[in-house]
Amino acid sequence: MNRYAIVFDVGGTSIKAAVVREDGETVPDTVETFPSCGKEGKETLLAHFYGLIAGRVALLDKLSGGAPFEVIGVGYAFPSPFDYENGICYIRGQDKYDALYGTNLREAMKERIAADAEVGEKLSAQATIVFDNDAAMFAAGQLAFGHAKRYRRSICITIGTGTGSSFIDENGIVKGRELWNDPFRDGIADDYISKRGMLRVAAAYGLGADGDVKAIADAARTGDTKAADAFASFGRLFGELLAPYIREFRPEAIIVGGNIAKSHELFIPSAKAEIVVCGVPPQEVPTFETVEDTSGSAFAGALSLLKAER
Structure with a gap:
């Protein structure tokens, strides 16, 4: 069975999304850039973040042609200040994501995964969700695959x-x-x-x-x-x-x-x-x-962090 990680490079104005294979290679047709919606309210932002996860699962389902696959987890390169170990956003006063201050994004995403049977079939509520800054993700990708x-x-x-x-x-x-x-x-x-x-x-x-x-x-x-x-x-x-x-x-x-x-x-x-x-x-x-493809390395780094958590 093919195994993948869903990965996001989160910026203030846009979010780059992709799917990475277990060998660290990005699946080309899964790389897309979306607006961050960073100035929206909390519930709108959480729905947006979860919609991006569900969208990657649906895209994988389409690309797999019905063949079984597993999503081992979700990785986020996220700007600071952020409690990366516990998944809590502490951004405030940066004109982005203020509404998420103090929010545990890991738990918020897990709750939504658990409530969505279609996504949960591919990505269970126990799947790992990891966070780190983009430079650390880049380094992790370089260490694991670069x-x-x-x-x-x-x-x-x-x-x-x-x-x-x-x-x-x-x-x-x-x-x-x-x-x-x-x-x-x-x-x-x-x-x-x-x-x-x-x-x-x-x-x-x-x-x-x-x-x-x-x-x-x-x-x-x-x-x-x-x-x-x-x-x-x-x-x-x-x-x-x-x-x-x-x-x-x-x-x-x-x-x-x-x-x-x-x-x-x-x-x-x-x-x-x-x-x-x-x-x-x-x-x-x-x-x-x-390394000219910095996002690709950060995506691979997210995969390596997910593997380390399993």
Whole structure:
């Protein structure tokens, strides 16, 4: 019997949904993006979240052509603040999901699954439902199915609206170890190694007024020297940030995901050079691996967390 996980990457404006096979591969025809409805009331939001689960089950039923299958659980990459272990949302004052403050989403979804015979036939009320942040899900996917499998120690970094991170050692993902809020220059890491950090660098070169990082990357690839210099400067900041963690943690690899990772060739070389400038011997500079399908890795990570809970 085929076994699957239903997975969601929850954002403030949209939710990306997918189904993942037991081997970590995303089922292509199941990937869809839905509005988050993040400003709606509690009951509307809970009905929306459950509707997305039921919709994935119905889609699997259709794609299977009547062949039996089992859904082993549901995994959510969910923004913080959130009690990931207990499944309780504590988001408030972020213009999203305020109505879910204090709500146990795991229990709310289990109640609805138990009350729905059609869904319960494929996904029982005892099925596991797990939550974690997107960076941790990304790292779990890399450890179970991706680049991190090949290394004893690595640091996974996602660069998007913020700086997501996870440290992986011989025992797996190091709990409670992140760097987004660590002091860096005149602020914290999140201020610099993120979309807004890249746009701040670009502004110094007279670029990025429209807030489009991709446009700057495209310009750099077609010979715009200012755009290329902006990305190189961003890379130097990235290298400066990483250097002390490399000296202390001694990772064999830095695994980079997130939207800005799609422009890796524009900033990783200068990051590596800056790591050496900051005192790391060249032979100790880790290998850099990039992952352009960050959501796919997060989906695979949700599957690995579900398997660990079984």
